[in-house]
Amino acid sequence: MTDVGTLRVLLIADTHLGFDLPLRPRVQRRRRGPDFFANTRRALAPARRGEVDLVVHGGDVLYRSKVKPALVQLAFEPLLEVADGGVPVVVVPGNHERSAIPYSLLVAHPRLFLLDRPRTIRLTLAGLRVAVSGFPCARDDIRDRFAGLLAETGWPERPADIRLLCMHQTVEGARVGPAHYTFRRGADILPGRSLPRGFAAVLAGHIHRHQVLTADLQGRPLAAPVFYPGSIERTSGAERDEAKGFVIMELGPEGGSGGRLVRWRFEKLPARPLIALELEVGGMEGEALRRLLTKQLAALDPEAVVSIRVQGTPTPEGVEILRAPAVRGLAPDTMTVSLARPSRAKRSE
Numbered sequence: 001m002t003d004v005g006t007l008r009v010l011l012i013a014d015t016h017l018g019f020d021l022p023l024r025p026r027v028q029r030r031r032r033g034p035d036f037f038a039n040t041r042r043a044l045a046p047a048r049r050g051e052v053d054l055v056v057h058g059g060d061v062l063y064r065s066k067v068k069p070a071l072v073q074l075a076f077e078p079l080l081e082v083a084d085g086g087v088p089v090v091v092v093p094g095n096h097e098r099s100a101i102p103y104s105l106l107v108a109h110p111r112l113f114l115l116d117r118p119r120t121i122r123l124t125l126a127g128l129r130v131a132v133s134g135f136p137c138a139r140d141d142i143r144d145r146f147a148g149l150l151a152e153t154g155w156p157e158r159p160a161d162i163r164l165l166c167m168h169q170t171v172e173g174a175r176v177g178p179a180h181y182t183f184r185r186g187a188d189i190l191p192g193r194s195l196p197r198g199f200a201a202v203l204a205g206h207i208h209r210h211q212v213l214t215a216d217l218q219g220r221p222l223a224a225p226v227f228y229p230g231s232i233e234r235t236s237g238a239e240r241d242e243a244k245g246f247v248i249m250e251l252g253p254e255g256g257s258g259g260r261l262v263r264w265r266f267e268k269l270p271a272r273p274l275i276a277l278e279l280e281v282g283g284m285e286g287e288a289l290r291r292l293l294t295k296q297l298a299a300l301d302p303e304a305v306v307s308i309r310v311q312g313t314p315t316p317e318g319v320e321i322l323r324a325p326a327v328r329g330l331a332p333d334t335m336t337v338s339l340a341r342p343s344r345a346k347r348s349e
């Protein structure tokens with residue numbers, strides 16, 4: 001049961017809509033694009049049901065900056081449905097949007113707000129004065145530019161019960177990849193000590209692994225917790241073991257301090273398994289290679305996204321089996337298969 005006087009926020013980020021979703025595909029195969037749209041809609045379901053007061057998208061709505069207007073419309077439909085239902089939506093332009101949402105007129109809506117410049121959005125939600133501050137992804141030297149960008153938002157100018165800082169940046173201590181690489185220092189990494197007091201939480205995109213940062217690399221507490229919901233789908237093999245989802249949090253006022261975090265939870269989304277399949281094919285005949293591929297693919301999850309990497313060069317008949325259409329013909333229709341062939345094999349598609 002929700003506490004009286006709390007703000008409920010849904011945080012989603014890095015949806016990368018449009019990835020593997022050509023408007024006029026030349027090859028008919030199962031693509032990953034619909035997975036990203038499906039998980040985006042699943043993540044926003046609590047907002048459509050009226051279970052939250054505010055939605056924040058931490059950036060990279062789209063998979064790249066230069067896209068057709070039709071894709072922008074498709075990508076923003078899930079967010080606009082939430083706004084149509086009465087729940088405000090705040091969007092941070094990410095690096096994949098080149099820090100600016102294209103065709104912004106297509107997303108004009110009284111309850112959809114773009115942090116297309118350093119600014120503070122002021123709302124009254126759940127009986128609370130809410131200030132959402134932020135700026136588009138700063139792709140050059142966030143370490144030195146952060147203080148100026150934050151000052152441009154004018155965040156402390158008017159009183160608020162709850163203040164949130166939204167951005168699409170890397171904060172020191174964030175981790176990625178199977179080796180748990182830790183971002184430590186650099187012009188594009190924001191030191192934890194740079195975060196000022198006065199915010200209940202920092203809502204961030206850009207890092208695809210879900211995590212919550214509460215201290216800097218020296219173990220000193222951050223002025224506010226930094227929430228990364230992570231991407232809503234696995235975008236590369238480095239993310240194959242990561243859970244994907246979104247965050248719902250509740251925040252309450254606390255004596256002019258910018259508010260406090262009451263509770264939060266990470267909600268998992270169904271993400272298709274990513275599988276790397278290594279095959280030694282040196283000198284293999286066509287029929288033997290066909291049997292090997294059929295057996296290996298049949299042993300995998302039929303919903304898997306499979307990347308096949310082959311070592312060695314098969315016979316000319318084997319090369320034909322390794323052409324993309326032939327490999328896809330051996331896999332279940334529900335599987336997505338890509339192939340890295342031997343360098344001597346003739347490249348098909």
